[in-house]
Amino acid sequence: MFPVLLAAATTAAPAAKAAAPAAKATTLPLTLPPNFQYDLTPHTALAQHAPWLTHTLAGLFIVFGVLLVVLLALQTTKQEGLSGTLGGRVESSTRRLGLDQQIARVTQFVAVAFVFVATVVSLTGI
DSSP: OHHHHHHHHHHHHHHHHHHTTTOOOOOOOOOOOTTOOOOOSOOSHHHHHOHHHHHHHHHHHHHHHHHHHHHHHHSOOSOOOHHHHHHOOOOOSSOOOOHHHHHHHHHHHHHHHHHHHHHHHHHHTO
């Protein structure tokens, strides 16, 4: 089957190459109806009366999203393997948190704030 297709393609190619310069590419211009207007007015009451608030919420949404990604990338995995169990980890008797626990606590706060801001943004309709 493949040699037949190859033979057909090679015999038809010179005819197609000769006809190619004569054919011009035709493009159709994009035309819009004469009464077309793009609506730029905000559609929610909050977006109409407090645009600064909607922009602030959108900015917070982006900031919390980026922070969440960065904090999740900073965390170490819980599976340290055999070296983590044999080496032993010295736990201090004081209530001071280690760096991993502090990052985990900040990540929890940022995740809750991200979900809250996402919910508010979706309810405002921006």
